[in-house]
Amino acid sequence: MLKLSTKGQYGVRAMFEIARGYPEHPVAIREIAERQDVSVAYLEQILNTLRKAGLITSVRGPGGGYLLSRSPREISIGEILRGLDGPVALTACQDPLAGCVRADGCVTSLLWKALGEKIEGFLDQMTLHDLLAGKKFGSERAVGA
Amino acid sequence: MLKLSTKGQYGVRAMFEIARGYPEHPVAIREIAERQDVSVAYLEQILNTLRKAGLITSVRGPGGGYLLSRSPREISIGEILRGLDGPVALTACQDPLAGCVRADGCVTSLLWKALGEKIEGFLDQMTLHDLLAGKKFGSERAVGA
DNA sequence: TAATACCTTACTAAATTTGTCAAGTATTTT
DNA sequence: AAAATACTTGACAAATTTAGTAAGGTATTA
Ligand code: FES
Ligand code: FES
8 A cells, every 4th residue: 555656766765875975976877776776777767857857967978977956955855756756646636636526525535635745744854864864763653633 | 656546545435434324224335336436346346355354244135235343433544445455565675574685774764664654653543433523634734753 | 089978768568456247145025 | 935135256357557678869078
């Protein structure tokens, strides 16, 4: 239930490697591939998407690679995942586009909305800096409604 | 990103209808299908799974239908979704079975674990009773790490 | 000009999801 | 007993999504 795509997972891990070169040292795709055990071809696709999303910039030619567009503190995990897999959309009805026909009468509408916002809140507060710092992510408090 | 299967969505809505008959009145599959706009054939599959998971019981013959096995306060949304789609498993590595090979060195391991626990905590605290009562689900507080 | 390294598009095999269909079993009512 | 109601089970398939691969192109530097 609620799987995260490998694209999203690899994307976050790739961003972590790029963050290690911040602010000056470009990180080559090949280096990321080796350190994170992901194929170069797949990473190309992923990094291209992230570049178009404005999260990284690229430097061509020998010695080139990828650089963060902003500081690790200013790039959240949520942004990375949204860039690759779109926004959290637990149900079709929650999708920014075309709300559900039954939206009014639907008993679960508010439930999914609340969960979706909770998840986005978590992902948006978590940044690359937290990953770099090896932050301990509190997971004990299961805050209810 | 992070879609919920229609099976899970329909399952929760079906359980809501069944809960309305609690504790004595069995709810026929056909009634659920009509009220929630889901095909009878698909619901059969879903309710069968939920019955095997022990969440509902069935009564055959005319006047029959489905009944909750326990009170609405004692059946959480998490149980329903787990019964239909298995546990929350954001990544292959988080799956109860076979932890990832890189688990030690993986920078995101703790992050996904924390998010997964947060989601499960939310789903496990939410019960059918809350749905019946039209509870307002707090979604404002995005609790960080 | 050779080497490095990013850029882009197209494509496809596998897995998953989302159902449908058909035939069967149990129970109650008449 | 017979008919009607309603759950039970297993097989199957179309549609979608995921998870990549492949191939060729472009820009930069030494
Ligand atoms: S069916 Fe659309 S909000 Fe529930
Ligand atoms: S790759 Fe397995 S925990 Fe990250």
